[in-house]
Amino acid sequence: MSTQGHEHRDDAGSRMGMWLFLFTELILFGGLFIVYAVYRYQHGEAFHLAARELDTFVGTVNTLILLTSSLTVALSIVAVRQGKRGLAVMLVGMTILLAGAFLVNKYFEWGHKFALGIFPGSPELLKRSSGEILYFGLYFVMTGLHALHVIIGMVILTVVGIMTARGTVSASSYVKLEVGGLYWHLVDVIWIFLFPLFYLLH
Amino acid sequence: MTQQGEQLTHGGEHAPGYGQFILVWFGLLALTGLTVALAGINLGRWIIVSALTIASIKTILVVNVFMHLRIEDRVFRFFVAVAVLTLAIFFVLTFFDYAFH
Numbered sequence: 001m002s003t004q005g006h007e008h009r010d011d012a013g014s015r016m017g018m019w020l021f022l023f024t025e026l027i028l029f030g031g032l033f034i035v036y037a038v039y040r041y042q043h044g045e046a047f048h049l050a051a052r053e054l055d056t057f058v059g060t061v062n063t064l065i066l067l068t069s070s071l072t073v074a075l076s077i078v079a080v081r082q083g084k085r086g087l088a089v090m091l092v093g094m095t096i097l098l099a100g101a102f103l104v105n106k107y108f109e110w111g112h113k114f115a116l117g118i119f120p121g122s123p124e125l126l127k128r129s130s131g132e133i134l135y136f137g138l139y140f141v142m143t144g145l146h147a148l149h150v151i152i153g154m155v156i157l158t159v160v161g162i163m164t165a166r167g168t169v170s171a172s173s174y175v176k177l178e179v180g181g182l183y184w185h186l187v188d189v190i191w192i193f194l195f196p197l198f199y200l201l202h
Numbered sequence: 203m204t205q206q207g208e209q210l211t212h213g214g215e216h217a218p219g220y221g222q223f224i225l226v227w228f229g230l231l232a233l234t235g236l237t238v239a240l241a242g243i244n245l246g247r248w249i250i251v252s253a254l255t256i257a258s259i260k261t262i263l264v265v266n267v268f269m270h271l272r273i274e275d276r277v278f279r280f281f282v283a284v285a286v287l288t289l290a291i292f293f294v295l296t297f298f299d300y301a302f303h
Contacts (some may be wrong), residue, residue: 064234078220
């Protein structure tokens, strides 16, 4: 592999590599969505009741945060292609800050549930119907796995942000930023489905 | 891939501007507002339909515009279709099982 990155580069191949990885993520989360769908089918009423306990406002704010972070990372690619690396670094930085804001909201949201005694295996939760136990179990597993992806996304964005600042990513070679962006958009897409399924179906 | 060292050139066009992304972002915000508003009124069982339809439209926007699928080579769209179809088959087969036993 050339480190000079000029003669033997295959940008389309790099992007395809990331897309193929994203398909495995799709199947990973897809499996959980199937579990959710089956249990919702079996415990419709309990899922209905349990969803009322989530804060729609916090969920909506977090949705707006992630959608905006998707915009900023998409704009950073436009900026770098126009040769405005400083602006691109700023936009990647904004994306990371928005990701952090998302996690802070999640922290308080989870913390609030924990304070009420609702967490997997808690005595308070185990007193409830099996449907509600399943709902909250899925809520913690699916939003938790998603939050883990947000953290990984922040690390990837930090790396490509530094590369952009150093000029490794530039107007003539920006596929690393594109690939990092692709990963980040997937994190957004997963949330686009998690949000209505957990917060809005009440 | 045959296009050695090819950047995402959009078939020879110039680099895209900021406008289309900001426009799509506004659309995504509007759809979020719509899905939250629809959840507020009592739609009964239609709420699942409205929520999933809006989420799907948002996903199509993100994937096509933010992730550049619209301007990628046809093979990318083909692969995405295969992946989504595979997941759809998992869903359908699982529910056949639950519906008939």
